Amino acid sequence: MRMPDLATPLIAWFRHNARDLPWRAPDFGAWGVLVSEFMLQQTPVTRVVPRLEEWLTRWPTPAALATEPPAEAVRQWANLGYPRRALWLHRAAVEIAERHGGVVPRDVDALLALTGIGDYTARAVAVFAYGDRHPVVDTNTRRVIARAVGGCAQPNPPSPRDLVAMSTLLPDGDDDAAVVNAAAMELGALVCTARAPRCESCPIADRCAWRAAGYPDTGDTRRRQARYEGSDRQARGAVMKVLRDAAPEPVAAMTAIPDWPDPRQRDRAIDSLIADGLIEASDGLLHLPR
DNA sequence: TAATCGTGGCC
């Protein structure tokens, strides 16, 4: 099966339809891109934008963040969710200060060696901050490729094959690689969405394998998210909120979420947060990590 | 490989 040229229409579409997002400013910098990618891991764009501005105003460089205790990163993270990302971003900043002279590395393997950076984030930084040619594959891109190339309604679970598939869509030179990567993501976010895709305004509809096949329901391998209400995650989130709001003052362990319906679950949440390094305990008091 | 990990908006 020959691969249709998707890059050309994607580039043209992106030039006219890309959202004006802060990290797309030409002088935004590698640190800003790195912070934005951490925040964007599973958190919607609209919630990230204001927090990102605050973060970069307070810590304009990795070294600035590295001089602060992790507690400040966790507190500044606020309600973005998955607070371990704040901890990992702080660790990454320390590693960048110590191992890379305070400069966000450009090499993908060096980026992958940083705490909290995986296949997606490493390549996103190398491509969007430095303009190098690598495949950048997020959940949007996987869905676009699954439909346009694979003819399936939904992507398979993430796999190294995704990187190969995206590579074949990139133009040869470095110049447009970043645009095509960003365009595939943007198309998935705005047009080729998970629910109710807007195929009537899709720039590659005329070469979409899923459309050509008549939009078959190819099944759905996704697993349902666990219920949040009443979960350990909810208990952990409640504990973290109490400690964030109290910081820098510590909180007595017995009074953290005192009215939680299940005391055993509350204790389990506290223990797991300590194990994760998100909180610390001393003399029966809980506080954010110093 | 599969489970785990927050939070909030949307339909």
Add this chain to the structure above:
DNA sequence: TGGCCAAGATT
């Protein structure tokens, strides 16, 4: 209203 979804990484 409750399930689905959101620029993933780690273990």
